[in-house]
Amino acid sequence: xxxxxxxxxxxxxxxxxxxxxxxxxxxxxxxxxxxxxxxxxxxxxxxxxxxxxxxxxxxxxxxxxxxxxxxxxxxxxxxxxxxxxxxxxxxxxxxxxxxxxxxxxxxxxxxx
Amino acid sequence: xxxxxxxxxxxxxxxxxxxxxxxxxxxxxxxxxxxxxxxxxxxxxxxxxxxxxxxxxxxxxxxxxxxxxxxxxxxxxxxxxxxxxxxxxxxxxxxxxxxxxxxxxxxxxxxxx
Numbered sequence: 001x002x003x004x005x006x007x008x009x010x011x012x013x014x015x016x017x018x019x020x021x022x023x024x025x026x027x028x029x030x031x032x033x034x035x036x037x038x039x040x041x042x043x044x045x046x047x048x049x050x051x052x053x054x055x056x057x058x059x060x061x062x063x064x065x066x067x068x069x070x071x072x073x074x075x076x077x078x079x080x081x082x083x084x085x086x087x088x089x090x091x092x093x094x095x096x097x098x099x100x101x102x103x104x105x106x107x108x109x110x111x112x
Numbered sequence: 113x114x115x116x117x118x119x120x121x122x123x124x125x126x127x128x129x130x131x132x133x134x135x136x137x138x139x140x141x142x143x144x145x146x147x148x149x150x151x152x153x154x155x156x157x158x159x160x161x162x163x164x165x166x167x168x169x170x171x172x173x174x175x176x177x178x179x180x181x182x183x184x185x186x187x188x189x190x191x192x193x194x195x196x197x198x199x200x201x202x203x204x205x206x207x208x209x210x211x212x213x214x215x216x217x218x219x220x221x222x223x224x225x
Contacts, residue, residue, distance in 0.1 A: 004155075041217060042215050042217035042218050058214075092155070099161065101213065102158075103156050104155055106153070
């Protein structure tokens with residue numbers, strides 16, 4: 001069974017903390033994505049990566065960075081968390097031929 | 113990048129056919145159209161994908177007119193378990209370096225008994 005695993009389902013952090021959200025896929029996919037989802041706004045793309053050590057900005061990269069040191073792992077980093085980054089974060093992957101995006105179950109982050 | 117527009121919400125009754133239309137006026141030649149379903153507290157999951165004309169699988173049909181500026185997801189005989197948010201996604205088939213995959217705001221479908 002193919003899988004995208006996000007390290008934490010729920011996190012609570014304080015303003016100014018550094019936050020790491022980890023995502024691992026076991027499908028040997030080249031492309032990985034980080035989205036955030038907020039009520040009424042749908043899914044918005046933060047960053048994506050099409051290869052190890054490669055990254056591209058999505059629609060809303062401000063306040064975030066990413067790391068792709070290994071093919072199976074794509075990390076989202078909030079250098080200094082702020083309350084407006086309280087959201088559901090979704091990781092996804094797809095192979096180089098495109099087609100279906102596979103999503104993780106999401107990480108709900110609350111910044112106090 | 114192709115932006116998509118969908119109705120915010122739709123209501124239906126069990127057993128009815130539901131059609132959700134997505135508008136994507138600036139779709140590019142290499143773009144595919146993909147639909148996803150999302151239940152609360154879960155990640156979206158793939159329903160169907162197409163490039164032109166009609167595609168059908170075991171759960172839905174996708175109708176794409178010749179100009180490709182819109183697409184319609186058709187769910188036959190919906191049940192209560194089809195209550196979910198449905199997203200239309202337009203983007204490069206190769207979701208990698210040639211472009212990124214942008215979702216719209218989705219359509220919240222409510223199926224009533």
